[in-house]
Each structure stands twice: as C-alpha cells, then as structure tokens.
Amino acid sequence: AQSVTQPDIHITVSEGASLELRCNYSYGATPYLFWYVQSPGQGLQLLLKYFSGDTLVQGIKGFEAEFKRSQSSFNLRKPSVHWSDAAEYFCAVGAWDDAGGTSYGKLTFGQGTILTVHP
C-alpha cells in the first residue's frame, strides 16, 4: 500500500524568502504525485502533479516540484514566498487500487504542512 510522509508539521518563512516543503512517498511502482493547497476555510486546490516525463513540474502560483525516484521524494519549492501563500499544503500519492472490485485512482495524503509567512 502507498503512504506519504510530510516531515514538517509547521514551517515559518519571511515574505520574499525561498521555500521548500518536503514530501516522501512509499509505493512499489511509479506513482502519480500531487501537491494540494488548502487556505483557511477553503477546499483543496491542486497546485501541480507529476505522472511521467520531466521530473521538474511547474504548477500554479509560481510553485514547482521535483520528483526524485532515488530518494522517493517530491518536494515543493517556491523561490520567493508571498504573504498570500500562507496555508496548509498536502502532498498526495495516487495509485490504482482494486479494493471493492473496481480499479480507481486512489489518493493517499500526507498529514500536511502548515506554512506561516512573516511580513
């Protein structure tokens, strides 16, 4: 079964500083990898996803993530953080699951990383 670990529960950065949020996954094959962002009181918005090809993927809001198979990692980065980036970020691994008799894309989420941005 797949699993996701986000080692950092809470990260604080200053506005304008660079950001890296860590994500490690466990899965036997090449996974689909996702980063979602959840602003306070909001739903989950997809930032970016990886499923094949170039291991550096670009997303919305200036975010990017790099898939490193050797390290089983999919870290999220942003060169310069804005105050509006303060939110909770979730890494997820997607894989086919046959539970229940149908094959579907199951998402397994990490515990999330809360990002605080200081002015």
Place this chain on the structure above:
Amino acid sequence: DAGVIQSPRHEVTEMGQEVTLRCKPISGHDYLFWYRQTMMRGLELLIYFNNNVPIDDSGMPEDRFSAKMPNASFSTLKIQPSEPRDSAVYFCASSFTWVEWSSYNEQFFGPGTRLTVL
C-alpha cells in the same frame, strides 16, 4: 463548470441529531469520493462511488454513517445519530476514470462542510 458543490458550508447541531451533507460532483465525472478531515487523523477516505454505485465503504467509521448517490449529479452523507467526535470537515471530490499515463488523472475537491456537533 462550477466545480464540486457542497452544502451546507457550515453545520452546527446537537448530539443525537441527524445530519445530512450534500454534494454535487462535476458533470461527467464517474467517480465520487467522501473524505473526512480532522486534526488527529488528517484526510481519510470514507467511501467512494463509481457510476452512482457504492464501491468501497470500508472507511466509514460506524453504522451511524451512511451515504447514497441516487443519480449522477447528487450524493448525500448522513450521520444519525451525530456525536461530538463526528465534528470535522467533510469533503466531497469527484474524478473521471483514471487512464494510465493520462494527464487528466486527478481528483477535484469541493469547499467542504465544517460540521460541529455540540
């Protein structure tokens, strides 16, 4: 498309009352998922439907929880009777059938319903 729609956005009820959460998936999606988010357990998958049929409800915590999908554009999650430990944010998500190596493989989430049981 308006995205996944959930109602109500907030629900406050008293212990023992019945609670019904509603979801309208994105038109054309054939999978619908119900998740629960709590501080202690994070995001948990409760149940999912394929073409309106419940496929796997192994994540439903107790018999007090039930979910239905009477048609392709509507689903409900019901808790009866509700308890304080059911307080959480409940998300509905929908997706197309995933196709290997497709860039369209993802799940789209609604804004969630914040449930408080007093």
